[in-house]
Amino acid sequence: MMTPELSQVFWLYSIFAALLFITGLYCVLATFNLIRVLVGVEILIKAATLLIIVCGQLTGRQALAQAIVITLIVIEVVIMVAAGGVILCLYKHNHSIDTRKLKNLKG
């Protein structure tokens, strides 16, 4: 298991990752702007990426962690492209990217 020194490193990074995670979640929940929601999701994914790197480093499985992170970045780009397309189409319909105008679905 981890030596005290490594454990300290882990806590340092994981606290930072947790902060990033909270920032991202706050960004998703508090904003009314579709693009900012996406930025919030990005920040969330970044927190997860950071944590994966740290965990890979601490357990000596850097190769695994790197493979995972690179794949993750590719997937993230694909999601963001799809999301960007959806936002673009929504803008064409509503002429606005305000979430408060997205209240047609209810019940």
Next chain:
Amino acid sequence: MLSLFVSIPFLSLIVFNIPGKHSTRLALFWSAFLFIAQSALALLFSTGIINPVARQLSRIFIFKLSLDPLSLLLLLSIGVAAFAALLAGNNLFREKSQKSNFINLLMVAVIGMNATVLAADLFSVYIFMEIVAVSSFVLISIQKDRLALEGAFKYMVMSSIATCLMLVSIALIILVCGDTDFGVVASGLCAQSGNPIVKLAIGLFLCGLFIKSGLVPFHGWLPDAYSAAPSAVSVLLAGIITKVTGVYVLMRLVISVFGINPAIQNLLMLAGAVSIAFGALAALTQHDFKRMLAYSSISQVGYIILGLGCATPLAIAGAAFHFFNHTIFKTLLFINAAAVEKQAGSIHMDNLGGLSEKMPVTGATSVIALLSTAGIPPLAGFWSKLIIIMALWSAGNFAYAYIAVIFSVVTLAYFLSMQRRVFFGKLALSLESVKEAGAGITIPAALLAGITVAAGVGFFWVLDKLILPIQEILR
């Protein structure tokens, strides 16, 4: 051999998209053939005819794949649901470009689902789930309709949050176990089950999967996405996509990775029971046909999770059988909704009525599907609910067994109300000229209704060949 379930659809996808002139019709027939072949192969594997060959050939692919009775049942469900959605989509999409986009994206989704079902590695599961999710975002917004875009965006944000939770959990699992392979992770988690990091990791992963499968209280996106999507897409989405990416992965991970312990069991049973109750009660109050089906879907997924939470071999088998039945009857009901939307131009139940005389096939298959959902013998849904309730009872979970029975009656109530408002009663004046939907919709509807009846009548054969073997994955 297993890799063929992934690689052949992948190759076909490439061939469909070679630049130049190509025929949508050919792509349609080839995809239909592939989906039928997949179902047939899964059925053949289950009956044990070609198992020895498969074991010899299963070591070709780079991803770690595994095949067991549960994956076979899933492959069968995916094949059937994709086939039905393909025919419905071919009928419902008007423009040629949309048709071809639909077929391609459907193929991507099927690749992702097949691979999710066969994967034996946490990170592979994540990748394939994302493939399915991205293809479904695009599928929902394929017609660039305003409501659909809104539903797609909600789904996208919720699904991204879910995957972030899962990624954090994967990171913690790497920290504890040093790998993402199912076997290694299972033994690693088992060895350190008291560790708070392990508990956090499992909790986060379960939370992510609850969002993905639309369980209460994470169900907010589900009715929006289902009801706003184009009809053919909601057939696919409700029938199989959220079931594979949410429910199946939950079953697989709880059974073979996280291990079953009382805390997880209680959590699952509670979530299942709450979803059953909330979904059924919310469905009672709906006026939109597809929205009602979406809430009904939440409720039925609750039964699957309740069976999973009970975690005796019988309950797991029942949950898997209900999964299969749910795929069949929910696909069928959404196809009926698609037929109504296309022919009558509305899915608001108050504007409809008496459609059964104008659309006999749709009306009749809808009756079969709703009776199966509500658990009326001898249809397939009765047997799966019976198994789940019996398992709950024999494990001593009487309260949950009562909830399952009571809300089965509520299910019947809201479906009968739907049937009366849409198909029975007096024909609304504006609907005088409505005709039966085309063969692209009635053929899959009749086929799925046939499967529901056949699986109910031939229950003992199905139980013996497909369902009971699933118990062996608990070992």
